[in-house]
Structure formats: structure tokens, C-alpha cells
Amino acid sequence: MPPWWRRLFGGWxxxxxxxxADDGAVERPWLRRWEHLPKRSAGLGFTRADYAExxxxxxxxxxxxLGEELWERLQSQGYLDLPSRRRAGLTYxxxxxxxxxxxxxxxxxxPWPYDYLCINPAYPLPEEEFFxxxxxxxxxxxxRILRVAAPQPWDQALGRTF
Amino acid sequence: xxxxxxxxxxxxxxVEWTTTDTEEARAQIAEAERIIREAREHGAVVSKxxxxxxxxxxxxxxxxxxxxxxxAPIAGG
Numbered sequence: 001m002p003p004w005w006r007r008l009f010g011g012w013x014x015x016x017x018x019x020x021a022d023d024g025a026v027e028r029p030w031l032r033r034w035e036h037l038p039k040r041s042a043g044l045g046f047t048r049a050d051y052a053e054x055x056x057x058x059x060x061x062x063x064x065x066l067g068e069e070l071w072e073r074l075q076s077q078g079y080l081d082l083p084s085r086r087r088a089g090l091t092y093x094x095x096x097x098x099x100x101x102x103x104x105x106x107x108x109x110x111p112w113p114y115d116y117l118c119i120n121p122a123y124p125l126p127e128e129e130f131f132x133x134x135x136x137x138x139x140x141x142x143x144r145i146l147r148v149a150a151p152q153p154w155d156q157a158l159g160r161t162f
Numbered sequence: 163x164x165x166x167x168x169x170x171x172x173x174x175x176x177v178e179w180t181t182t183d184t185e186e187a188r189a190q191i192a193e194a195e196r197i198i199r200e201a202r203e204h205g206a207v208v209s210k211x212x213x214x215x216x217x218x219x220x221x222x223x224x225x226x227x228x229x230x231x232x233x234a235p236i237a238g239g
Contacts, residue, residue: 026177027170028197029234030204042171050172057173065209065216065231121234122205124171133169133233136209140218150238162171 029123039159042124051162058126065132074131082138086146087111092138097127097161099152100134100145112151119149120160127161166194167231168201174231181225195223198230205235 037043042051063071066080074080074096081103084090089108093101099116119137121130138145166177177197179190198208209216211229218233 026168026175026197027172028168028200029170030201030206046171054171054173058169061167061169061174061231067215118239119236120239122237123234125169125234126171126173129169129173130234133231134236136216136218136233137207137236140209141207144236148236148238 032123034123034160037124040157040162042162055126055128058129062128062132066135070135080135082135084142086142092117092145094131094135094138096131097157099155099158100138100149101155102151111146112149114151114153116152116155117145117149118152118156118158119145120158123160125161127158130158130161164194164225164227165229166197167229168197169232169234179225191225194225194230198223198232201232207233207235209233 034043042054046054066074070080079093079095079101082092082094084092087108089105090110091103091105093103095101099118102110102112102115102117104110119134121133125133164179164181167174168177177194179194180187181191202208208219209231210219210224210227216229216231219230223230
């Protein structure tokens with residue numbers, strides 16, 4: 001919403017809205033339910049321009065989160081590998097917008113029956129933003145990955161990212 | 163100056179605060195703390211920037227942290 005419009009109708013905004021640094025109300029997605037959304041969608045009313053802007057912002061923050069070195073590696077090879085801290089010989093291969101690929105060194109047994117782990121965010125996110133978040137989960141909270149991952153026999157795009 | 167990157171379908175939105183000793187700064191800090199607490203209560207995780215790198219963090223909100231990020235809860239399938 002343009003600033004002049006918001007000034008004109010500012011009284012309509014809910015009193016609990018939080019104002020961001022760029023003077024827009026923060027959307028707090030944890031307060032909403034998202035089950036009804038079609039796959040790979042941000043919801044009704046999201047225009048092509050909104051998607052483009054969301055992806056641009058997501059790219060910025062993903063780059064900041066990962067740091068230059070990892071970001072460059074991701075751009076050049078198309079994935080990032082993270083060795084498991086819990087199981088020697090097991091590596092998680094993370095790709096933007098896709099399931100995690102589980103790779104095992106010879107002689108290593110995977111804890112899962114299949115090689116792909118389906119893990120989605122609870123609410124819709126641009127896929128590069130979620131990629132960076134998933135990287136943090138795998139690196140810093142592997143227990144959670146072991147607990148929530150849904151193993152699948154095939155690769156596929158994630159349904160909750162766009 | 164600290165900030166929270168609130169990841170959402172907009173890419174992310176930013177909430178900022180200053181640590182100066184003013185009423186406005188205290189209100190900003192209280193609001194930032196409330197957002198972090200509320201997100202955690204709803205299953206989200208928080209990361210903070212440490213030595214230029216984001217790490218998942220379970221400690222209470224600290225206004226001296228340069229940058230927090232709210233990380234979406236995850237589910238299998």
C-alpha cells in the first residue's frame with residue numbers, strides 16, 4: 001500500500017499491527033492457518049509483482065544468512081552438502097525448492113528407508129529463503145530433522161515454497 | 163541498532179530497534195521481544211547473527227544482538 005493511501009486510511013489498520021522499518025505492517029504468518037492454500041502458492045491476491053518482489057527479498061536474506069562463501073558455492077554447484085553430525089558417512093544434500101537428498105558413504109546405513117526427505121515450512125515462503133532456513137536446521141538442529149522428515153522414494157519440488 | 167528479519171511470504175520484513183535510553187527505544191525493544199516470544203510460542207525458531215553468521219538460538223531476547231531472524235516451523239511431507 002502506498003504511504004499516501006495508508007496516511008489517508010491509517011485509522012483502519014489494526015492497533016496491534018507492527019510497523020516495519022519500511023513503514024509497512026509486518027505479516028506474522030504463525031498467527032494464520034495455511035492448510036487451504038494450493039501448492040506452491042502464496043495465497044489469493046498475490047500478484048505477479050508480489051511474487052517477484054518476495055523472491056527478490058528472499059534472495060537477499062538467503063545470501064545474508066548463508067554468507068558469501070556458501071552463497072557462491074550454491075550458485076556455482078546448485079546445492080550445498082552438509083555432513084551429519086550424528087551419523088558418520090551420512091551427508092544431506094540441500095537444493096533450492098527440492099527435497100533433501102540423503103547420501104551415504106559406502107558401508108553407511110541410512111536411518112531412513114528412502115533417499116529423499118520431504119520437509120516443508122509451516123507457512124508459504126519463497127524457496128530461497130526457506131533453503132537458508134533449512135540449512136540452519138540441518139546444521140544446528142539435526143535432531144529435529146531426524147524427528148520430522150518424511151522419507152520419500154523420489155525427488156520432487158516442495159509444496160509449501162514458491 | 164538491532165533488527166529482526168521476519169521471514170514470510172513477502173520474502174521478509176524488518177522490525178528495528180535502537181538501544182538509546184529513550185521511551186521510544188524502550189517501546190521498540192518491548193515490541194521486538196514480543197514478536198520473538200510470540201513466534202516461539204507458535205513453534206517458530208529464532209536465529210541470531212554471531213560473528214557475522216546466523217545460528218539457531220534458544221536464549222532469551224537480547225536487545226544488543228545485531229540481527230535476529232524468525233525461522234518457520236517445519237513439518238514432514
